[in-house]
Amino acid sequence: MGHVTLTRMAKLEPYNQWLAERFAHAVGSRVLEVGAGFGNMTRHLLPRELIVASDLDPVALEYLRSVFREEASVRVASYRFPLAPKELEEVRASRFDTVVCLNVLEHIEQDTTTLSDLFAALAPGGRLILIVPALARLYGTLDEHLHHFRRYEKVELEKKIRDAGFVLEDCHFVNRPGIVGWYVNGKILRRRVLPRGQLAAFKLLMPMLKREEKNPPPTGMSLLAIARKPS
Numbered sequence: 624m625g626h627v628t629l630t631r632m633a634k635l636e637p638y639n640q641w642l643a644e645r646f647a648h649a650v651g652s653r654v655l656e657v658g659a660g661f662g663n664m665t666r667h668l669l670p671r672e673l674i675v676a677s678d679l680d681p682v683a684l685e686y687l688r689s690v691f692r693e694e695a696s697v698r699v700a701s702y703r704f705p706l707a708p709k710e711l712e713e714v715r716a717s718r719f720d721t722v723v724c725l726n727v728l729e730h731i732e733q734d735t736t737t738l739s740d741l742f743a744a745l746a747p748g749g750r751l752i753l754i755v756p757a758l759a760r761l762y763g764t765l766d767e768h769l770h771h772f773r774r775y776e777k778v779e780l781e782k783k784i785r786d787a788g789f790v791l792e793d794c795h796f797v798n799r800p801g802i803v804g805w806y807v808n809g810k811i812l813r814r815r816v817l818p819r820g821q822l823a824a825f826k827l828l829m830p831m832l833k834r835e836e837k838n839p840p841p842t843g844m845s846l847l848a849i850a851r852k853p854s
Contacts, residue, residue, distance in 0.1 A: 637829055642725075643667035645797065645836075646752045649849045651720030655744060657704065658727030661686050668723065670696065675717065677702045704737040706744075714744040721745075725754040726845075729771045738787035748854040751789060755780060757796060757846045763809025768816065780846055789850035796843030797835060800828040805844055 643664060652672040659665050659676035660683050668674050676687050677700045684699055691697040702710055722741050731737050741751055756766070756774040766774065781794050808814045835843075 635826065637826055638832070639663050640667060641829065641832055642754070642797070645847060646723075646849060649721070649750050649752055649792075650723070651750065653717065653719050653746075654721045654723060655714065655717070655719045657702070657722060657724040657741070658730070659683070659687055659699075662690050664723065664725055665691070665697070669694065672696060673698070673717070673719075675700050675719075679703060704731055704740055705733050706740045711740060711743060718746045719744055720749040721752065722749070723752045725752075726756065728753065728755050729766075729773055729775070730769075732772050734772070735783055735786065738783055738789075742788045742852055745852045747852055749852050750792075751784075751848075751850045751852075753780075753784070753846075753848040753850070754797075755846050755848075757843055758802070761802065761805050761809065761844070763806070764813040764815060765805060765809035765817065775846055777846060780848060784848060784850050788852070790853055792849045792851055794846060794848040795839040796841070796845070797839075797847050798832065798844040799835065799840040799842060800831045801844035802842070 650668065650671075654668055654671055654674045656665055656668065656674060656676050659678045660680075662676065665674065665676050665687070673696055674694075675698045676691070678684055678687065679701055684701060687697075687699045691699070702714065706714065722745055724741065728734050728737065745751065756771065757777070759774050759776060762771070762774045777794060777796070781791055784791050784794070804817070808817055
């Protein structure tokens, strides 16, 4: 299910670009991307001094190495969170000023420990950019088959970020239009994956997403958080 979803999401380039623009101002020069998948967001992080694209899936790792083989600044790695002591030491040595973790934390049962590891991975003053699925009431078959442990409430996410030691700079909902489709497919129709046709039709909702730029919605399918490690 994960491969199918990532492949289909790669075709939603306008949405991927729009999402990248929402946090571009917070991205530094040395970036660790946790859960890079098939590089749908990695390409939007270029150019940088260093990008370490990490994933656990052997198919994704092979794909990343192939696609970015000509990019000298991109390194492919495989870090499993929470990190083992040796991995944590290796990550710290890279002195990352940014960790990008998009739609990954919900896949990790020990999310609070992972947030602490992400805090430790950053150099002082570095930033965490985090996107997670929002609204527990939306949890359905789509989440189950994507191996999500949870969907997050805003207050819950903010507390977990602060408890890990971060200074929370921003946390708001994104993608209000996606709520209806996720609810219908995951709670009513109980599908395992979003239909290809529906994902294609999602492009038609881009004007509605554009309006979110000036007026963040009171609710949404995801939460975007930006947090800083104190200097």
